[in-house]
Amino acid sequence: MNDLTLVIDDDPSFNAILVRTMERRGYPARGVLDAAEALQVARESGARRIILDLNLNGSSGLALIPALLGINPDCRIIVLTGYASITTAVDAVKLGAIQYLAKPVEIEAILGAFEDDDMPDFDLPVSDEPLSIDRLEWEHIQRVLNENEGNISATARALKMHRRTLQRKLSKRPVKT
Known part of the structure; x- marks a missing residue:
């Protein structure tokens, strides 16, 4: 299996920075800006790790998760978003993402998610405070x-x-x- 990290984000600057950061940390990476190119590169490379933006040019990145897992069922997908919500987080995990992180995000959180082979901890404490x-x-x-x-x-x-x-x-x- 290829050790490539595929970065799928429609913001060219953020994409380039994330690719550079991954490579500096020793993870070969390639960035793509749209869904069609993402699927093509995933087929060609067999990327093992995928960082997927939730919003790709106005469409949902969640729609890509089943297709990416269809190409490589063993890939690990992290969804990043600037507009986190419980609904999309649940949907991302149900579709097969291993983690859902809100931007801005530290590279350590991304790397930690990829390296964590354990199942998510569903026994996290729930706040007694109601949502605003x-x-x-x-x-x-x-x-x-x-x-x-x-x-x-x-x-x-x-x-x-x-x-x-x-x-x-x-x-x-x-x-x-």
Whole structure:
């Protein structure tokens, strides 16, 4: 099996920095900017590790997970996102990702996820504090956005919200709790 790390992110600067950082840490890496190129490189290389951005040019990176695992069932996929939500995290893991990390992310967290052969720890403590109203709204928007496969217009209609209002809410970082 190839020892390549495939970095799939549509931001050319972030992609190049992540590829360089992986290579400096001793992990051969190659960056691609879109889904079609990602599948082609995955077929050609048999990449063992994959870093996948959740949002690829406005479409969901989650849709790539089954195809990538179909090409190489033993690959380990980490999903990165600037807009983390519980819904997409659960979906990513259900589809076969080994980890879901929010940007900005330290390289140690990525490397640790790839090196951790254990199953995820589902016995983590749960906070007794309820989520804030803002966080609940963010989670609901993310769930509806996921149900509409990332389509902003369809999500806005489902939420009975103006499309620009939704875009403004999505452009902000999610609240912590």
